[in-house]
Structures are given as C-alpha cells and as structure tokens.
Amino acid sequence: MKLSFSDLEPRHIYKWMISMIVPRPIAWVSSVSPAGVTNLAPFSFFNGVTSRPPTLMFVPVTKFDGTPKDTLRNIEASEEFVVNLVNMPLAETMNSTAEALPYDESEMDHFGIEAAASDHVAPPRVAAAPVAFECRLMQITRIGEAPGIANVVFGEIICAHIADDVLTEAGRIDPAKLDLIGRMGGEDYCRSNDQFTISRKSH
Numbered sequence: 001m002k003l004s005f006s007d008l009e010p011r012h013i014y015k016w017m018i019s020m021i022v023p024r025p026i027a028w029v030s031s032v033s034p035a036g037v038t039n040l041a042p043f044s045f046f047n048g049v050t051s052r053p054p055t056l057m058f059v060p061v062t063k064f065d066g067t068p069k070d071t072l073r074n075i076e077a078s079e080e081f082v083v084n085l086v087n088m089p090l091a092e093t094m095n096s097t098a099e100a101l102p103y104d105e106s107e108m109d110h111f112g113i114e115a116a117a118s119d120h121v122a123p124p125r126v127a128a129a130p131v132a133f134e135c136r137l138m139q140i141t142r143i144g145e146a147p148g149i150a151n152v153v154f155g156e157i158i159c160a161h162i163a164d165d166v167l168t169e170a171g172r173i174d175p176a177k178l179d180l181i182g183r184m185g186g187e188d189y190c191r192s193n194d195q196f197t198i199s200r201k202s203h
C-alpha cells in the first residue's frame with residue numbers, strides 16, 4: 001500500500017500521521033495568563049531538539065475558528081512555560097486537561113491538580129510529575145495555512161526537576177520507575193517501561 005498525501009484531505013492525513021509516528025512523548029504544558037490564571041494542557045507533537053542550548057519543541061495548532069489555544073496565547077504574552085512529563089498514574093488526569101475550559105478558568109484548580117512553584121519562571125509545575133522542565137520561549141515558527149496552522153514553539157530548558165523516586169542509586173533515570181506514557185493513534189497510549197537494550201559498536 002502507498003499513501004499519496006497530495007490526494008488526501010488534511011484530516012485524513014492527520015489520522016494517518018498520528019497512527020504512524022508513534023509512540024509520541026507528551027508535553028503537559030503549564031503556562032500563566034497575563035491575569036495570573038494557570039493553564040495546563042497536553043501536546044504530543046513534542047520532542048527534544050538539541051542539548052546546545054538545551055531545547056525542546058511542541059506544537060499547539062491554531063483552532064479551526066482561527067483563535068489560538070490558551071497555551072499559545074499565554075506563551076506569546078509571557079514567554080515562559082513548564083513542560084511536565086506524564087507517567088502512568090497521571091494519565092487520566094492529563095487526558096482531562098485536554099478539555100477546552102474558558103480562558104479565565106484554570107485546569108489546575110478545576111481538576112484539583114496540585115501545583116509546585118517553579119524556580120525561574122512564573123508558571124508552576126505539576127507537583128506529582130516525575131520530571132518538569134522550566135522553559136523560556138526561544139521562537140515560534142509557523143507552518144502551514146489556516147485552518148490549523150502549526151505553531152512550533154521552541155523553548156530553552158532552564159532546569160529540570162526530577163522526582164527522587166525515579167532515580168537509580170547511582171542518581172540516573174530508572175526508566176521502569178519513570179513509567180512515562182506515550183501517545184499512539186486515536187485514543188491509544190503505550191507505556192515506556194517495556195524496554196530492551198541494543199549495544200552500539202561505535203559512539
């Protein structure tokens with residue numbers, strides 16, 4: 001079978017892409033509005049970019065009515081955000097926060113999610129997240145045309161908060177303890193603790 005993307009409608013292309021580019025890590029992004037309302041939402045078009053400088057990216061698409069998602073609106077105004085990573089115990093709560101609440105309503109308050117203060121940026125992190133990256137906006141690159149413009153948000157990672165209970169005795173990440181979830185197509189997810197090792201001859 002061969003898919004020719006030029007013959008497909010964008011919504012079908014989207015469905016094919018999200019079921020083939022898998023598993024995708026999930027950025028659970030906290031941000032703050034100019035009025036001080038904390039926002040929290042998940043994004044699975046997310047990845048690391050480079051370590052020099054430490055950089056990540058995620059992609060809030062513009063809504064089909066042409067308005068920005070709350071996360072993008074906040075980051076454009078404040079230039080700060082936190083990317084929280086999602087483990088298995090947080091999966092259902094993360095999914096709840098994909099609901100489109102009014103701009104002046106906080107997902108953290110609405111769903112009773114405990115926040116912890118960040119050290120360098122205004123948005124708080126999710127206290128129970130196994131890892132949280134404090135980030136400063138570097139640039140936003142827009143790809144595509146309306147409806148559904150992709151706003152690729154690049155952030156410099158200022159610091160990472162890592163829960164002590166996901167570390168080995170040697171102080172490294174233990175993937176089994178980290179137990180992150182990944183997004184597959186549709187409403188499917190996978191777990192990152194099914195691991196195997198392949199040694200590399202050259203580094």
Ligand SMILES: Cc1cc2nc3c(=O)[nH]c(=O)nc-3n(C[C@H](O)[C@H](O)[C@H](O)COP(=O)(O)O)c2cc1C
Pocket residue numbers: 026039040041042043044045046059060061062068069070071072094095097098099100101183
């Ligand atoms: C697991 C998961 C991954 C998602 N990934 C994306 C994504 O990469 N880009 C996007 O625009 N929306 C994504 N969404 C939908 C947003 O979370 C949703 O539109 C949310 O309401 C945006 O919130 P905000 O308006 O508070 O920023 C995802 C939802 C879920 C549950």
